[in-house]
């Protein structure tokens with residue numbers, strides 16, 4: 001009975017109760033997250049008293065204007081928790097820039113280095129003194145946020161942000177971010193989805209242990225590792241205790257990990273969207289099941305995607321068909337296997353023999369289970385597994401390749417695995433996409449679906465292939481890295497901005513879909529491009545020759561300078577006149593409930609996969 005489960009957090013302002021319900025259902029703001037990020041002016045109790053006064057004054061039937069007035073009088077705007085901060089370790093010309101041969105890309109990378117100044121946040125002391133007035137979770141050290149509506153840290157985003165920070169030689173900021181996460185594990189026993197109390201009942205892909213590895217690769221500080229190893233044990237235990245199940249497969253019992261949810265109610269930050277969607281179910285129990293699926297999908301980082309739809313055994317459907325809790329995901333298992341490997345190495349270095357063998361056993365079990373249940377020789381890749389049908393889900397996702405990145409496959413048979421994976425990429429015609437690797441081949445209008453392409457997924461596939469050292473895989477990696485860098489650069493030239501997601505089907509195409517408009521900033525996007533330029537800066541050019549891409553004022557600005565704005569506006573107007581931008585822009589859906597019922601936003605059409613694949617891989621890209 002899910003109605004007995006705890007809410008997202010105790011707060012009757014930010015997580016559950018009539019105040020939250022009344023304000024969020026009134027739809028005061030374009031984005032539901034705005035309200036739950038606001039600061040209350042007085043204590044929670046006084047705020048609640050004011051709310052009940054307003055309700056009795058209005059016979060429990062307040063108008064939108066009454067509710068807006070209540071919010072205006074009792075809340076400060078979102079973002080009130082931060083003070084100005086300039087990272088003291090920021091430097092103008094970090095060493096990695098010297099590796100970038102193309103002068104245009106070099107200048108761009110330098111502008112990306114400047115973006116950390118815009119994305120840095122430091123919390124006011126007042127947050128520490130009166131945490132009850134805020135939804136933000138207090139952390140001691142300043143940090144880098146993704147950007148836009150994402151004004152707090154995000155768990156898995158932080159991995160790519162820290163990669164970028166280390167390339168920018170911002171070691172203090174990077175270490176501060178890891179220290180914040182460690183302190184959160186000490187306080188809460190795990191890392192929430194993001195740094196807000198309304199995220200406290202779910203996590204995100206577990207990358208803290210790999211983040212510590214990034215610090216170790218940078219400074220190899222064994223004392224730091226010794227100091228924090230117990231916290232890392234705790235984080236790993238959280239996943240093994242709360243996120244694993246036993247799967248019976250061909251006479252074997254395999255321990256596998258999955259995303260879950262153990263709270264009740266809609267997501268506070270998308271409250272109205274979730275409640276509206278739940279109208280498609282007639283009982284509280286069914287509504288709660290939907291909320292659980294929505295929250296489990298958010299925990300996966302892929303919110304939302306046809307990857308989690310099950311309808312008559314297929315990946316068709318809509319949000320009402322979410323079945324995240326019935327799917328064993330390749331990426332989570334690969335990442336935990338990698339976590340176990342790192343923990344085994346850490347404990348070995350710290351001479352904790354018993355712990356090292358404990359993690360070795362877990363690592364070996366994951367290796368076996370991943371191969372037994374998720375690897376498919378005939379398809380040539382790892383696939384998610386449905387607990388409903390006890391069958392694999394044979395659909396393309398970049399996460400299918402995540403064991404290459406996480407190293408969770410038998411390296412003694414590397415050629416066997418890599419040859420098949422390269423054939424798989426050929427088979428799905430990965431070369432037909434001009435702008436990157438799409439998230440899926442399903443065109444649902446959800447943001448983790450076709451034709452969107454996400455930075456972390458590009459990184460996972462590219463680095464997975466590149467790190468094999470296998471010539472064919474490395475060639476693929478270089479091609480994919482080139483497309484991604486060029487496409488991001490194209491958008492930068494037009495808009496002087498980095499986006500959270502892009503369009504795989506168009507060089508310079510913007511991402512879209514889902515429940516909020518595409519955000520700029522953007523933490524992981526910057527980290528991924530920096531990493532690719534660090535690795536491929538000697539071979540990737542902005543166009544076919546170094547230094548030949550068309551220049552625009554925007555390229556040289558750090559963020560949006562006046563020149564950049566003018567240039568971007570001209571480009572937008574010109575594209576509108578040519579009717580091209582219309583194809584690239586996504587409109588936010590107004591009627592989310594309608595969408596839940598299976599209505600796809602017709603604006604999001606673009607280049608369907610079915611058409612593209614008939615091009616036989618010969619589109620604009622070089623034939624491999």
Ligand SMILES: OC[C@H]1O[C@H](O[C@H]2O[C@H](CO)[C@@H](O)[C@H](O)[C@H]2O)[C@H](O)[C@@H](O)[C@@H]1O
Nearest residue numbers: 146150154157193269270298301302303
């Ligand atoms: O508010 C809706 C959802 O927003 C977040 O998800 C998306 O942004 C995150 C930050 O970049 C990213 O980590 C995630 O993969 C994206 O899907 C948030 O994480 C969700 O929990 C939230 O419901």
